[in-house]
Amino acid sequence: MDFDPLGKGFITQTNVTPIVDVMLVLLIIFMITAPMLTQGIEVDLPQTSTVDVLPEDHDNLVINVDRESRIYIDEYEVGLEELAGHLERMIQGRDRLVYLRADEVVPYGLVVKVMSRVKEAGIDRLGVVAEPEGD
Numbered sequence: 001m002d003f004d005p006l007g008k009g010f011i012t013q014t015n016v017t018p019i020v021d022v023m024l025v026l027l028i029i030f031m032i033t034a035p036m037l038t039q040g041i042e043v044d045l046p047q048t049s050t051v052d053v054l055p056e057d058h059d060n061l062v063i064n065v066d067r068e069s070r071i072y073i074d075e076y077e078v079g080l081e082e083l084a085g086h087l088e089r090m091i092q093g094r095d096r097l098v099y100l101r102a103d104e105v106v107p108y109g110l111v112v113k114v115m116s117r118v119k120e121a122g123i124d125r126l127g128v129v130a131e132p133e134g135d
Contacts, residue, residue: 061090062129063118065102069110080113087121097125 063083064072071078078086087098098118102111118126 060097060099061087062099062101063114065100065106065110065114067103067105069106071114080110080117083114083117084120087118087123091121091123096123097127098123099127099129101129 062074066072071080071083073083073086073090100111100114100118102114115126
């Protein structure tokens with residue numbers, strides 16, 4: 001509270017200007033740092049001439065297989081034997097599309113095994129992700 005120089009007593013209004021200034025600075029800091037917090041699994045995708053763009057819909061699961069043949073559901077590592085069980089729990093009867101991103105050096109047999117586990121989990125819609133040629 002401040003004292004009113006006109007002699008009418010104390011001013012009971014809150015000065016919001018410093019609060020707004022701090023909030024704007026925090027907003028700018030978060031806008032700059034938020035894209036840096038996005039992490040993912042490093043995968044060198046095979047290239048093809050016909051590629052659909054991977055939608056930014058966060059409702060779909062992405063299965064990643066990196067060059068060391070480690071399997072991830074979104075960003076969480078799982079074993080091949082556990083993959084179907086984890087997918088069943090994550091889908092829970094909903095019709096969801098699953099995308100498979102496999103590094104280009106991953107053996108074809110492992111990719112087929114992952115696709116088989118996805119089918120075992122009751123998922124009928126599986127998209128395979130690749131990069132456009134020339135990138």
